[in-house]
Amino acid sequence: MSSNAVYQFDGYRVDPAKRELWYEGRLVPLQPKAFDCLVYLLEHRDRVVGHDEIIATVWGKVEIGDSVLGQIISRIRGVLGDNANRQITIRTITRVGYSWVMPVRVLAADPAEADAPPEPAGQPGAAADTGFLAQAPAGALPAAAAPASKRRKALPWRLGLAAVALAALIGLWGVMPTFMAPAVDAKADTAIVLPVRAPQAPGNAWIRLGVMDLIGERLRAAGQTVVPSDNVVALARRLPAEPTAADIEALADATAASLVLRASAEPNGDGWRVELRTAHGREHALAAHGDGADVIEAARAATDRMAILLDLAVAAPDPGTAHGDALDYLLQQVKAATLVDRLDEARHLLEKSGPHNEPRILYQRGDIELRAGNYALAQQILLDLLDRVPAERDPILRAQVLHGLAYTHIRQVQNPQALPYVEEAIALLETREPFRNAHDTLGFAISARAFLRRVIDSDYAGAEADYGRARVLFESSGDQLALARLDANLSMLLGDAHRIAEAQSLGRAALERLALFGDVQSELRLRITLAELHSDQLETAAALEDARQFERPGAQVDNPALIELARLNEAYMLADAGRLAEARERLRHLLEPASPPGPDDVRKGLWPQYVAAWLAQETGDAAGAVAAAGEALARHAGKPTGAPWNIARTWATLSRAQRARAEADAAAATLAAARHWAEPYQEAPLVVHWITLMRAEDAAARGDADAARQLYEAAWSQAVRRAVPREMLNVAQSYCDFLFATGQVQDATRIAGHMARWGQSNYDAALLQVRLHHALGQTSAWRRTLDRARQLAGERDLPPALLVPPTPP
Numbered sequence: 001m002s003s004n005a006v007y008q009f010d011g012y013r014v015d016p017a018k019r020e021l022w023y024e025g026r027l028v029p030l031q032p033k034a035f036d037c038l039v040y041l042l043e044h045r046d047r048v049v050g051h052d053e054i055i056a057t058v059w060g061k062v063e064i065g066d067s068v069l070g071q072i073i074s075r076i077r078g079v080l081g082d083n084a085n086r087q088i089t090i091r092t093i094t095r096v097g098y099s100w101v102m103p104v105r106v107l108a109a110d111p112a113e114a115d116a117p118p119e120p121a122g123q124p125g126a127a128a129d130t131g132f133l134a135q136a137p138a139g140a141l142p143a144a145a146a147p148a149s150k151r152r153k154a155l156p157w158r159l160g161l162a163a164v165a166l167a168a169l170i171g172l173w174g175v176m177p178t179f180m181a182p183a184v185d186a187k188a189d190t191a192i193v194l195p196v197r198a199p200q201a202p203g204n205a206w207i208r209l210g211v212m213d214l215i216g217e218r219l220r221a222a223g224q225t226v227v228p229s230d231n232v233v234a235l236a237r238r239l240p241a242e243p244t245a246a247d248i249e250a251l252a253d254a255t256a257a258s259l260v261l262r263a264s265a266e267p268n269g270d271g272w273r274v275e276l277r278t279a280h281g282r283e284h285a286l287a288a289h290g291d292g293a294d295v296i297e298a299a300r301a302a303t304d305r306m307a308i309l310l311d312l313a314v315a316a317p318d319p320g321t322a323h324g325d326a327l328d329y330l331l332q333q334v335k336a337a338t339l340v341d342r343l344d345e346a347r348h349l350l351e352k353s354g355p356h357n358e359p360r361i362l363y364q365r366g367d368i369e370l371r372a373g374n375y376a377l378a379q380q381i382l383l384d385l386l387d388r389v390p391a392e393r394d395p396i397l398r399a400q401v402l403h404g405l406a407y408t409h410i411r412q413v414q415n416p417q418a419l420p421y422v423e424e425a426i427a428l429l430e431t432r433e434p435f436r437n438a439h440d441t442l443g444f445a446i447s448a449r450a451f452l453r454r455v456i457d458s459d460y461a462g463a464e465a466d467y468g469r470a471r472v473l474f475e476s477s478g479d480q481l482a483l484a485r486l487d488a489n490l491s492m493l494l495g496d497a498h499r500i501a502e503a504q505s506l507g508r509a510a511l512e513r514l515a516l517f518g519d520v521q522s523e524l525r526l527r528i529t530l531a532e533l534h535s536d537q538l539e540t541a542a543a544l545e546d547a548r549q550f551e552r553p554g555a556q557v558d559n560p561a562l563i564e565l566a567r568l569n570e571a572y573m574l575a576d577a578g579r580l581a582e583a584r585e586r587l588r589h590l591l592e593p594a595s596p597p598g599p600d601d602v603r604k605g606l607w608p609q610y611v612a613a614w615l616a617q618e619t620g621d622a623a624g625a626v627a628a629a630g631e632a633l634a635r636h637a638g639k640p641t642g643a644p645w646n647i648a649r650t651w652a653t654l655s656r657a658q659r660a661r662a663e664a665d666a667a668a669a670t671l672a673a674a675r676h677w678a679e680p681y682q683e684a685p686l687v688v689h690w691i692t693l694m695r696a697e698d699a700a701a702r703g704d705a706d707a708a709r710q711l712y713e714a715a716w717s718q719a720v721r722r723a724v725p726r727e728m729l730n731v732a733q734s735y736c737d738f739l740f741a742t743g744q745v746q747d748a749t750r751i752a753g754h755m756a757r758w759g760q761s762n763y764d765a766a767l768l769q770v771r772l773h774h775a776l777g778q779t780s781a782w783r784r785t786l787d788r789a790r791q792l793a794g795e796r797d798l799p800p801a802l803l804v805p806p807t808p809p
Contacts, residue, residue: 029476045100081468189258190478192227210336218303222312234517274298379408399425443473460497484513520553538762547573578794625657645686763792
């Protein structure tokens with residue numbers, strides 16, 4: 001491959017001579033074969049490159065299958081913020097190959113590098129084929145172990161690395177304490193460490209995961225990309241006690257790992273011996289062992305020897321924890337318990353050890369309470385800790401604490417309060433580049449900011465850009481579970497931005513990976529989103545089918561608020577499909593008095609009443625709608641809970657129900673209160689949508705036809721511009737009521753006709769067509785649309801007036 005050019009595109013810079021990929025000034029890790037494929041596609045961007053051509057050029061042999069090449073292309077796309085649905089960088093040419101499609105700027109290479117001879121033809125992967133050997137910081141190895149050709153690549157910062165304890169946060173971060181490691185091997189492959197085999201004896205149970213986590217941490221400190229421990233734990237549940245070679249290969253495929261390591265720990269006289277060996281990814285297996293007074297010391301020794309065999313650096317000792325001291329032992333035991341959500345056991349271990357002022361212990365206490373859902377307590381612990389961890393002493397631990405504080409606010413639906421913590425965490429972590437272990441941590445912080453941009457400001461472009469940055473970081477750290485969760489969140493973002501096809505496609509793919517990892521909470525949340533997308537598209541049957549899928553993950557989720565949300569969505573989808581009795585039964589269970597909510601359960605009670613109010617109003621029970629909507633709004637008062645557009649809809653439901661009861665003064669007061677409440681949400685389109693609709697209905701009720709028409713037109717124009725069928729239907733129903741009542745039937749044709757395409761899948765859209773053709777006196781069309789409305793009605797009764805044949809014009 002040529003090395004005399006540098007390629008720039010969309011903030012990226014590819015330097016083939018230096019074998020480096022940069023994004024906005026930051027070095028981006030990419031596996032050797034992936035880098036070679038990327039360069040080859042860039043060099044031949046003027047044409048389609050066949051599968052066989054890429055394989056022969058990059059691998060130098062034809063035994064590699066198309067599936068392997070497909071995984072490499074997928075990895076490249078992920079690093080570049082692309083995917084198989086968008087294909088903005090690499091386009092798949094079915095049954096042929098791939099084509100580079102993004103515009104590229106070609107620059108001259110650095111003159112000092114341009115003098116180097118190009119790679120010989122037919123050997124493009126020569127440097128890459130040495131795998132890990134090509135990427136090690138040679139100065140960290142014994143002189144005899146470092147080939148002369150590599151000594152000249154030693155980097156000035158390879159020695160004296162400071163070590164910090166790094167624990168990842170629940171929900172967005174894994175649990176992976178680690179040293180800061182050099183990012184010198186940006187092209188190294190990913191490794192996975194399996195749970196450790198250890199004798200079954202009292203006090204040894206923690207070794208299986210605790211020592212696994214320690215080995216991964218130490219390899220990462222040596223410069224190796226290692227799959228996070230939470231990924232391994234999620235997938236290892238499916239493995240038999242003695243996994244076969246096929247099991248291990250499947251695990252490697254699921255985590256995109258090219259190297260699998262297995263370890264065993266056994267008592268050895270008065271101490272311990274840990275043996276570590278490669279189980280996949282090496283033609284000739286590598287093995288190392290270590291002895292020590294305790295299992296942690298033995299594991300460190302074995303890992304350091306394996307690092308040398310892999311031609312990696314040897315991690316510097318953690319200055320905060322001496323080999324084998326009681327604190328280090330305690331931390332690994334606690335982490336082993338939290339990895340499998342044994343939070344009571346982890347809490348007991350910390351309590352048994354007595355009071356501690358050590359920041360890592362305090363952080364573990366906060367993390368445990370965060371995972372347990374005790375957000376107020378976690379917030380207090382982390383706030384106290386924040387003052388003890390100045391940025392200059394331990395920026396990464398401080399960033400973790402900041403992220404934890406942000407998460408406590410997010411879980412309590414206090415999103416604006418979370419943003420400053422996230423911004424400070426990102427600022428701290430960005431200064432830590434190019435240290436490898438800031439990648440995953442920074443990725444989670446940027447993902448949190450993307451979420452906050454979406455829910456606070458509806459800044460979809462900014463949020464999508466943040467998710468793109470986070471994707472690059474997760475790819476570089478080998479965190480496939482984080483990538484699956486990112487895609488789930490991105491699917492929700494795309495749905496909010498009305499990019500429905502993209503949202504559904506990405507969401508379906510993410511569901512498969514979340515199920516693979518057993519992340520039922522993220523799976524359930526994403527299934528709710530996908531059902532809502534179908535509902536917003538007025539695809540009633542598809543939405544109900546999605547809602548029927550909530551039961552399996554819901555049965556495994558220990559999150560009352562999320563389970564409530566799923567059941568409420570199912571009740572809504574049932575009612576929308578005309579399954580009224582079933583919907584009421586679901587709501588009855590949700591509305592039954594429960595045990596008093598805990599201090600952190602701020603959402604409980606609002607949404608059941610909101611859905612009950614909507615259902616009562618839809619079925620003609622105005623008194624029930626007034627009572628339920630009033631209670632929902634009363635429970636909301638003073639609490640920053642819920643999406644504001646749903647609260648706005650509850651105001652509208654209350655106003656409509658009051659008008660149905662001829663309570664004009666009460667409806668006017670409700671409108672005034674709603675407009676006052678909505679003042680902070682002038683930039684929220686759906687809040688504006690509902691308030692405008694309430695104002696139009698108020699003007700119509702007062703007989704001010706001109707004002708009503710003007711407001712209806714504004715609401716209709718906004719709905720059409722946003723192009724969400726559900727929003728258009730909300731306006732169309734009310735606007736057509738006004739037009740029919742005032743004899744403006746021809747004008748109603750424009751509005752109802754726009755909704756005709758959804759009359760085949762949604763009852764309310766079908767009923768609107770019945771009303772239109774009845775008003776126009778079109779008997780044949782009335783009969784056809786009436787038949788369809790009856791098919792979609794379920795248990796709903798059609799208005800008697802519409803059952804009488806229309807009078808011809």
